[in-house]
Amino acid sequence: MSTVPSDEAVRVVPGRSTDLPAVMTIMTTAFEPGFGEGWTRSQCAGILPMTGVSLMLAQDHSRLAPVGFSLFRTVAWEAELLLLAVAPDYQRHGIGRLLLDQFVECTRAAGANRVHLEVRDGNPAVQMYRQAGFTPVGRRSNYYRGSDGRQHDALTLAREL
Template identity: 60%
Template sequence: MATIEHPVCLRPGDSSDLDAVMKVMTEAFGDRYGEAWTRSQCAGILPMLGVSLVVAREGENIVGFSLSRSVADESELLLLAVLPSRHREGIGGLLLDNFVERSRSAGVTRVHLEVRDGNPAIEMYRTAGFRPVGRRRNYYHAPDGRRFDALTFAQDVFS
């Protein structure tokens, strides 16, 4: 994985970051595979107990984000996106490591995520210690009618 060329810092995000988060999501996911969430879905989940938004900032610009949810002793990475122009700089790995470490610090014993089969991020998840544990057939629905499987990955974490 390449190293980050510019200083990127992570900070907790909130609803005031939604415009920038939606810009990153639109650029990162587009509408090819049906992976992106709507603004109302993001706004609706943010106030829920156990939900965390983390933004990756470079100066005043948000270049990536993660959205996760913790319930009992498990955490789920709901979304992770980085601007395509910033791919392969280590920003996604930084966000992923932050998710795992925050989960571990909170006493979580297992973290998991779902990703579209064929998504290049799968290699990052495998490198970070996530292992495949399931498949949801035809989970993602593209606007053109195509369907794509979701792969479920998990990792046991211990404090």
């Protein structure tokens, strides 16, 4: 198990398509395949060049490697958090919240006045999103399909900026 960095040792930096190997490593360890939440490499590579899409990395300076990431898009006055993941050894140490806060600030600076996201019902991250001011605005039944074929609902959360 890795040593968890102090708050000062982690900073959020812009990512690029060349960071996809590290992103995919985090994705495959952070998202349980049984829930069907993770994206494939081709899905990530396909969306990165699109206008308004941003990849941000939580960089651990003691390891010189990313320990988390967020992927989001901003269009006109709205923004959507597409993915947020933190490597398991670094979860529950504020890194997810650091990425979430940075997403809100980046999109606000880009002119968004509303942000939203979808998350699997039952995902522990729901509590973090609620504490950050996101409120439920909808539900998509059977949105996620896990590797075992089971389906899981998605909660749609939003926050006005």
